[in-house]
Amino acid sequence: MKDGFVLLPHYLRKLIQRALEEDVGPGDATTAAVLRVGQTGRAVTLAKAGIVVAGIDVFREVFLAVDPEIVVTVCRDNGEEAGNGDILAEISGRLASILMAERVALNFLQRMCGIATATSKYVAEVKGTKARILDTRKTAPGLRLLDKLAVRTGGGGNHRFGLYHGILVKDNHIAAAGGIASAVALIREGVSYMQKVEVEVNSIEGVEEALRAGADIVMLDNMSVSEMKKAVSLVGGRIPLEASGNITLTTVREIAETGVDFISVGALTHSVIAADISLKVE
Amino acid sequence: MKDGFVLLPHYLRKLIQRALEEDVGPGDATTAAVLRVGQTGRAVTLAKAGIVVAGIDVFREVFLAVDPEIVVTVCRDNGEEAGNGDILAEISGRLASILMAERVALNFLQRMCGIATATSKYVAEVKGTKARILDTRKTAPGLRLLDKLAVRTGGGGNHRFGLYHGILVKDNHIAAAGGIASAVALIREGVSYMQKVEVEVNSIEGVEEALRAGADIVMLDNMSVSEMKKAVSLVGGRIPLEASGNITLTTVREIAETGVDFISVGALTHSVIAADISLKVE
Amino acid sequence: MKDGFVLLPHYLRKLIQRALEEDVGPGDATTAAVLRVGQTGRAVTLAKAGIVVAGIDVFREVFLAVDPEIVVTVCRDNGEEAGNGDILAEISGRLASILMAERVALNFLQRMCGIATATSKYVAEVKGTKARILDTRKTAPGLRLLDKLAVRTGGGGNHRFGLYHGILVKDNHIAAAGGIASAVALIREGVSYMQKVEVEVNSIEGVEEALRAGADIVMLDNMSVSEMKKAVSLVGGRIPLEASGNITLTTVREIAETGVDFISVGALTHSVIAADISLKVE
Amino acid sequence: MKDGFVLLPHYLRKLIQRALEEDVGPGDATTAAVLRVGQTGRAVTLAKAGIVVAGIDVFREVFLAVDPEIVVTVCRDNGEEAGNGDILAEISGRLASILMAERVALNFLQRMCGIATATSKYVAEVKGTKARILDTRKTAPGLRLLDKLAVRTGGGGNHRFGLYHGILVKDNHIAAAGGIASAVALIREGVSYMQKVEVEVNSIEGVEEALRAGADIVMLDNMSVSEMKKAVSLVGGRIPLEASGNITLTTVREIAETGVDFISVGALTHSVIAADISLKVE
């Protein structure tokens, strides 16, 4: 909980089933040929570098989807850290089932831990500032809920889950409406009674215009640190400001120190470095 | 063609529909409020760095899934290179449809171009050697076919599509069978009449054992460059050798020069850096 | 457009296909036995009472799903009114296809027109006040998007599309959190940076508490007209107020005149009276 | 049982899963923010008016679909009556799961109880006559089986489940065939050896023609009470007669007293008034 969302059980099952069909298909000929019928075994999943754990419940469900009799004991829960050699989970049951589930289970886990670990680095980097790290909609197609869950597990927050989920007026909308003021006016009249209106700008003039138009949040897109400082000073805390645009671990601290409220980082989910994790049969 | 596989039209459609449902859900309130009914427009998709194009057909299909009347003109085809500022495709039609499809279309395209671009760098790095760059099963759950298609587009080759697709005897199988010889024997008797048998080893002794056991291919897992050279010399071209295990752009040349036939690189698909591509409405 | 959402084409297709499978199953034995092979015909769809048209596009798609060669000409578009005897659409093509699609097409159309017509009556009733009529999440399972689309077509607005879509703190949340103040505080800290926070109250004290807690909107649940007037006066326009709870055509005007901003009416979608519409083959 | 049909478990599960995805989507942000992790609770579902219970098993399955550890104890079973304040079911378990399932569970239950309650009123109204109340194919798209199950629970009977399910010769078929005689003849020759043939007529002449043609059942469509009496007298019990067409609670008794065997009422399912039921967390 405190996740802002909880996956419906059948939603997760469908994701896992599709991934298994993709990988296992008609079956694992190698394993079938080599193992004795009913041969059981134990395996451990190990971190091979420092990581933040995310998706360990998804990892567990993959084994259960292949064989409901497998027992998966979680040793490090979501949100916990693990170092090189730490055991994340122990798995026991039919060896053929373990080997059949292994790759898919790791593919989910390594991606989610990768996202959580990267997120936690950004979060650590801005510590002491008021800036909160957010994700974007730049996720792997079909995996958005898991990607965003991993961001939260890593200490970040979730921006919109989709187009349906809040109002974000971007450059193309502003151009189509003939300016920020008219864009915001159209939205106020159209759909926004229950939604905050965020406006994307790329200059101090844009910030001023958005303020005048009554924006609830302003996104500073690809603006320089000095411009962002000016924006923070101009807004004076009346509404939150979000920094956005090619932000990296190197630049995030400096941006946070401008006083913005949110920093959204596309790379958290569009350029995931898989966490180094392996499964060893004992 | 020459892709080793072609996506069935409805398979791709389902992938795209799931991604759209995830992102669009009940609809794009911002766009709906701001645009005039029926307002049309044009947009271009631009590379913002040097890339190899992959997935431009997937990109196109996303727009058509949202609105069959949108016209997408491809300017750079799959496999072609593009530099900063180059137009990859032009899109025209209802502006609301363009904005609704934009993010999902880019999410597919940026991932696939990212994979193809990374693959092409590995391929370039081993140029002049006989080594061929291969992918692995370490793909994003649900996206394996697209991930592997992008690897081929970038000049790499595809290793197994799934467990069902060929025989790869790994350490856990060997342990379960009580040695390489007995593992291979079990497979020969069980299932392999139409499949080659690849055996994973991590030492020269393993290579010798695999050769004696009649392996069709040997995978050298996490072996040192000098060991790999010995393995190449030992095998003397009788069967192909594949190098595997945490191979990077920095180490791949050296490994290729050992004389191995294949080099499989998990990072091609498990740690994708999204290509920098944007869509601009004109 | 201006709908706040647009149905993805394949989403609508899936709804229609499920409804057709449910009704047609292995086929229409009566029609098959009676009609000559290839016999074509024309039919008209008529209003048999005064209605507001909604879902005429869904109606059309049902025929195309059964037979892509049927031609459906829409005579009254969504949002238009029609009186007894007015033709809503003309259909021509294979008679067997027309008869096979008829019932499903009408089931969609009659429900959506029923919703739009009822909504328009509530909207007319509050004319001249600032109150806007909203729907709720009390929709037919599986038909939420169509139900809400019909409300908009009838001149109403859409409240939340689902639990994921905005923050509404209800009595059970307040009880669990130990009061309005702590509930709102938990949300502010947890998830709400991009979402407005609506708080449901059932007394003037609740309104005061919600105001103090910083609610963005207050929902007056099942309060009397005189209490609502007090609430409007107390709030003084600082935030919007929403009236809710068993509101009927008889009571809605009185409530609107209290000065509330929104009135949400569950009956719009949970107790739909199907519009009287028939299809006649000529 | 005695229901004429039983829902396959996975069929019901799919209906519920779709409804949950529609309502819950990526999750319930409000609940997640406000509740303590693992906080449990109890809730009761109460009738707020006199109703006939239907769908209480569906209601229960919704909670289990969200969280298999929730315990739902049914207090009033399908087919039983309940009055204002009567508890229909008790629910205990994780509070977050209860709140997440609440709306969808109620949407199913209120619709089904609404249908059963209305049906029971029609059934009571015709008590003492031989007429049996039937439903039609005018159901909410996607919910036909539940709608028809609720009709039976309320004491009614089910007419055709779909076009595939029996032979009903309507005006359009008769016109296409050139008369009742030739329509019935075509069916006898074509498909009807295991199916009864029902013919829809709108005049005494039609009844005579249908009798001569060998119809197994005749549907009197929108005929006056006096005409129906004549039809009953004319047929003299040789075959069953069904009255149909805009029949209401006000007119149904009079029609039943004409001596018809069946009365089909579209409003039972096309114009459902949701039963007044609420869920209270204790």
Place this chain on the structure above:
Amino acid sequence: MKDGFVLLPHYLRKLIQRALEEDVGPGDATTAAVLRVGQTGRAVTLAKAGIVVAGIDVFREVFLAVDPEIVVTVCRDNGEEAGNGDILAEISGRLASILMAERVALNFLQRMCGIATATSKYVAEVKGTKARILDTRKTAPGLRLLDKLAVRTGGGGNHRFGLYHGILVKDNHIAAAGGIASAVALIREGVSYMQKVEVEVNSIEGVEEALRAGADIVMLDNMSVSEMKKAVSLVGGRIPLEASGNITLTTVREIAETGVDFISVGALTHSVIAADISLKVE
């Protein structure tokens, strides 16, 4: 038409898509390697023995599902006969698409032609009697509608499409109800106003009992020819009789000559001999 049913377009598409995914999976490596990009060609489908054509439209749709630009020209339509060497259809377009669709298209066609051809032999065998050949519910799981369509194409009729589709009282029902009379009575009271009631018996006594109980049809299960003659004589045309139980081409004529109305043959669909048909690229 005259088929008693017509497949919904999307129903057939789903069947074909599943079959293609099963056969093509990630693609046809052989074809992709050997063909030139865009290489086109022509192929013909030939009967290699005397057959009745069925499923030629399904065959055509398989090619279109792989590649909408393929052109399939049907030369022998469903229901027509073809002899060894006769061309059933011509296919032209991308050669890779033709080869990719070939096996799935033939698997559908050969099964359906096999069913139609066998059915036509039974139909021919009973020519001149009044007996009509029917199928059963003994079909390949997932292919019932196609199996039954093929039976009709071959000149047979369709018995029930499923359990939902008519009333058939079998031995187990009779035992559970405590006799034929009480079983039929329970049904009359329960569900049968629109359905005929067929009763399965295995003796002359059973026939008498069923007649007395008011059965609409009687099925003579595994009775001898002489018993069937007695049954026909006993019933004297008052209701139809159906012969059933391990009926073969050798025995069917004799059974038809007993005067029964229907003969149902499980082997038509449970033991299909694939028609000999091949596809040749020119």
Place this chain on the structure above:
Amino acid sequence: MKDGFVLLPHYLRKLIQRALEEDVGPGDATTAAVLRVGQTGRAVTLAKAGIVVAGIDVFREVFLAVDPEIVVTVCRDNGEEAGNGDILAEISGRLASILMAERVALNFLQRMCGIATATSKYVAEVKGTKARILDTRKTAPGLRLLDKLAVRTGGGGNHRFGLYHGILVKDNHIAAAGGIASAVALIREGVSYMQKVEVEVNSIEGVEEALRAGADIVMLDNMSVSEMKKAVSLVGGRIPLEASGNITLTTVREIAETGVDFISVGALTHSVIAADISLKVE
């Protein structure tokens, strides 16, 4: 295990659910009317002829899909033989559930036992030779995995699971490539590093050409027994040979004695004779 593949649990569930929906649809009216609510019973499944059991686990899952409380005790496991009158499984639980699942469960079981039994006859016929009996891709659409599983259960081996699964160069590929040599060369260069290359030929010249081209396996398509002997002698054990083309129980021994390694028999799966099995309620 040793099956070369194991069905994923949810894959089997989906197959069964589709088959049940097809057969049961809205429910079994006969059973519902006749049985007492909650009436339980026991049934046995009996072989009525000598068979090899296959699919008994699928049979069991069908009952559980209808009613998880049914108990199915397997008496003869997959791969075992059973004679006329032998009990294959006992079923106990709600009688309505047993009757509802009966036909679908038998349809799966009779097909799979039919395939296994036929396969075992071919295997027995070639006993003492080195030839192994293989299946083909000529399976019932949608049932390939079950069909191939049944072949293995009957003692046969599995040829390719689909186009994606190995390289088989057929006449059309050879024609397109301009000869065997160039076809094989294209494949070697294109995709085959992990796959064996099988080449189909229909003459001794073809065998020679395939050998020269470096084929890994040669398929002798529709060649005479004397030609096959020549081919075996020519190849001299260097690579395996597969006989193919209209092979029957009558001809298979003679072909096996030519010394070929594999004999693939399309009829195993394209022309299945359902095993004679019945279910009796006690």
